[in-house]
Amino acid sequence: MKRAPIYLILVLIGLAVLGGWSRTYALAPTVNCVYEMADLNAPAADVLFVGTSRTGRGIDPVYVQSRLADRHGIDATVERVALPASYPQQFRPFLQRYIEHRGAPKLVFFQLPYNFRSERHPEIDVPINTPRNLAHASLSELFSIRRDAQLNDYDEPLSRIFHRDYASIPVMLMNRLEMNIYAALKYPAHLMNGLTSECQGETLYRHNHPLRLYGDITDAVTFVPETPKRMVTRLKEQKETAQYMPFAIKGPMRRFENAQILATLDKLKRANSRIVLFYLPALGESRIPVGVEEDIASVFQNVNFAHPMALYQGPLADQLAVSFADTHHVDNFGALHISRYFADISGNYLP
Amino acid sequence: MISPLQHLVLLLALWVPCQFFAPRHSVHVLAVGGLIAAAFYAPIAAFVIAATILEAVLLVIILGRLPRQSGLRQFGAYVLLLNLLFVDVHDLVLNINVATLGISFSTIRIFMTAKNILSSRKALPMRDMYWIFVSGFYLPALIIGPIFSGLDLKKQHDAAAPVAVSLRDGRMVLQGLVLSVLVATACAIIGQAIAPFLFLSLFAAFWGQSLIAEHSSRFFGYRLPVNFNHPWKAKTPQDFWARWHKSMAQFVLQYIFLPLNLRGLSPQMATITAFVFMGLWHNLSLGYFVWGLCHGVMLAFGPKEPAEGIRGLLMQVGLWVAVIGLSLFANYGAYS
Numbered sequence: 175m176k177r178a179p180i181y182l183i184l185v186l187i188g189l190a191v192l193g194g195w196s197r198t199y200a201l202a203p204t205v206n207c208v209y210e211m212a213d214l215n216a217p218a219a220d221v222l223f224v225g226t227s228r229t230g231r232g233i234d235p236v237y238v239q240s241r242l243a244d245r246h247g248i249d250a251t252v253e254r255v256a257l258p259a260s261y262p263q264q265f266r267p268f269l270q271r272y273i274e275h276r277g278a279p280k281l282v283f284f285q286l287p288y289n290f291r292s293e294r295h296p297e298i299d300v301p302i303n304t305p306r307n308l309a310h311a312s313l314s315e316l317f318s319i320r321r322d323a324q325l326n327d328y329d330e331p332l333s334r335i336f337h338r339d340y341a342s343i344p345v346m347l348m349n350r351l352e353m354n355i356y357a358a359l360k361y362p363a364h365l366m367n368g369l370t371s372e373c374q375g376e377t378l379y380r381h382n383h384p385l386r387l388y389g390d391i392t393d394a395v396t397f398v399p400e401t402p403k404r405m406v407t408r409l410k411e412q413k414e415t416a417q418y419m420p421f422a423i424k425g426p427m428r429r430f431e432n433a434q435i436l437a438t439l440d441k442l443k444r445a446n447s448r449i450v451l452f453y454l455p456a457l458g459e460s461r462i463p464v465g466v467e468e469d470i471a472s473v474f475q476n477v478n479f480a481h482p483m484a485l486y487q488g489p490l491a492d493q494l495a496v497s498f499a500d501t502h503h504v505d506n507f508g509a510l511h512i513s514r515y516f517a518d519i520s521g522n523y524l525p
Numbered sequence: 526m527i528s529p530l531q532h533l534v535l536l537l538a539l540w541v542p543c544q545f546f547a548p549r550h551s552v553h554v555l556a557v558g559g560l561i562a563a564a565f566y567a568p569i570a571a572f573v574i575a576a577t578i579l580e581a582v583l584l585v586i587i588l589g590r591l592p593r594q595s596g597l598r599q600f601g602a603y604v605l606l607l608n609l610l611f612v613d614v615h616d617l618v619l620n621i622n623v624a625t626l627g628i629s630f631s632t633i634r635i636f637m638t639a640k641n642i643l644s645s646r647k648a649l650p651m652r653d654m655y656w657i658f659v660s661g662f663y664l665p666a667l668i669i670g671p672i673f674s675g676l677d678l679k680k681q682h683d684a685a686a687p688v689a690v691s692l693r694d695g696r697m698v699l700q701g702l703v704l705s706v707l708v709a710t711a712c713a714i715i716g717q718a719i720a721p722f723l724f725l726s727l728f729a730a731f732w733g734q735s736l737i738a739e740h741s742s743r744f745f746g747y748r749l750p751v752n753f754n755h756p757w758k759a760k761t762p763q764d765f766w767a768r769w770h771k772s773m774a775q776f777v778l779q780y781i782f783l784p785l786n787l788r789g790l791s792p793q794m795a796t797i798t799a800f801v802f803m804g805l806w807h808n809l810s811l812g813y814f815v816w817g818l819c820h821g822v823m824l825a826f827g828p829k830e831p832a833e834g835i836r837g838l839l840m841q842v843g844l845w846v847a848v849i850g851l852s853l854f855a856n857y858g859a860y861s
Contacts (some may be wrong), residue, residue: 178694179540179690331619332619344565348531356530
């Protein structure tokens with residue numbers, strides 16, 4: 175049986191090819207649905223929100239669309255893409271695919287996906303993290319993201335290429351191969367389920383986020399948490415202890431993130447989409463620090479910037495339990511106000 | 526970290542070029558392949574292993590000039606075991622978290638090889654130094670062992686026995702893959718609700734990866750020590766350590782227990798010390814210190830012979846409650 179390794183090699187090659195074709199990756203619905211949205215047989219949305227989990231929790235596209243029509247008389251389709259974790263490079267393959275299949279959205283609201291959590295250093299700017307949000311990216315897209323990637327500089331003694339989570343190019347290829355083999359193993363279950371997608375209707379358009387808290391807000395919402403006292407106490411504690419990394423947009427610690435955001439914006443500009451960068455606040459933030467807007471204008475030239483921070487100096491200022499669910503995400507009440515804000519300003523930017 | 530599947534893919538990828546020359550030379554391909562894989566997956570770990578190899582070679586050259594009876598020649602190589610500390614303290618030293626792939630296992634293998642060379646009755650065989658390198662980077666055993674001396678591979682290399690791959694080897698590799706990927710993952714998920722399944726998850730992962738290492742090595746004509754021999758049949762602590770992570774148990778008995786015992790430490794104290802070392806080798810933590818201490822005490826003072834009937838059954842249950850409890854305490858407890 176000297177040929178046993180040959181059989182193993184053939185089986186693994188077969189599985190890798192099948193998995194690469196089926197792409198039945200064992201991922202959270204949010205990631206799969208985002209790519210299914212890019213592949214939809216439908217024209218591009220007029221307004222597309224792109225961002226991290228803050229966007230997923232804070233902006234309801236259906237609400238924005240209906241308010242645009244009802245209050246502003248603008249008949250525009252609105253979609254939202256929210257991928258958890260602040261990986262600036264995760265959006266490039268998605269937007270590329272979206273534009274290729276469905277055309278360019280007229281207006282793209284693009285959340286600045288900077289990392290504000292210091293504990294995320296180890297994972298945030300390793301260029302390639304295929305098992306997470308780059309699962310559906312093609313190899314050429316992965317190489318493109320790696321190309322000329324200048325890593326963030328956190329002033330650590332060793333280069334980040336030595337970090338535990340950094341994947342060299344051969345490792346990146348091995349990770350992709352492994353994902354494809356596992357995808358093939360998942361394919362029979364996919365077949366038995368009748369090849370139905372988990373991303374349909376509301377799941378696709380509105381709830382394409384694992385934290386299905388939002389998406390059905392209306393103007394009539396008067397959200398009251400079940401245990402407001404406890405929640406307020408918890409949020410107060412979180413507010414006092416929360417520590418966020420600074421914007422430091424021009425600093426070396428944002429080098430990689432800026433390069434990736436610029437590359438994404440470049441794709442959108444070439445497709446003639448109008449771009450508005452936006453920022454969504456974290457618990458305890460009520461204004462954009464002085465100088466940050468100027469820095470944004472300088473780094474991302476000819477791109478508008480919007481933020482709903484004024485809300486946190488006004489109606490949401492002292493309503494901890496009815497505007498934030500945790501340090502980085504608003505609750506339904508906060509989502510209502512933020513969605514309303516973006517619906518009201520969208521008209522200004524739509525061509 | 527190299528996952529079990531990627532480990533297997535790497536081994537199979539190296540198997541192809543190995544078909545073009547004499548089977549005994551595949552050990553060199555596997556060592557160089559291990560070095561390259563380590564450099565791509567965990568460059569700092571590759572550097573540490575390489576530095577340990579260099580350190581071992583220098584030690585062998587220096588200590589080899591001393592008389593065989595010299596205490597320094599006999600025990601000087603133990604300084605290599607200090608390199609194991611890198612796994613636990615590197616983040617304090619380097620200020621970043623790096624992958625420590627295979628350092629724990631490679632360091633022990635490098636130490637064993639250096640020690641074996643120094644024990645040679647003949648003049649110092651300089652050509653054997655090469656096998657220190659092979660023991661450090663031998664790809665099948667790079668990730669999770671087993672533990673052996675590079676000179677064991679040399680013997681097989683020199684014997685040039687024909688490759689005898691059986692269908693069972695292929696089946697065992699697949700079984701290892703299923704255990705280390707599917708079973709370990711499923712047990713880890715169930716373990717969130719039922720803690721003992723966390724132990725099963727660790728066991729499945731370790732056993733599965735050991736099977737991949739042992740049987741994939743046979744594809745190339747090299748046999749490695751067997752790590753697990755039906756451990757669930759163990760009835761006494763002694764029996765348990767003759768079946769569970771055998772290569773490591775044999776290492777601590779030969780290289781920690783025996784020297785201590787021969788120098789006057791009572792067998793019980795030598796056993797306890799050997800297993801405390803084994804605990805701290807797993808992880809430099811209070812949890813693993815207690816793990817090693819308890820296993821040492823069980824082995825030193827526990828029953829040596831299995832009992833019959835209901836008493837035997839109770840002993841077996843007690844043994845497994847202790848094994849699982851200590852594992853959970855060391856890996857998931859407050860002091861892990």
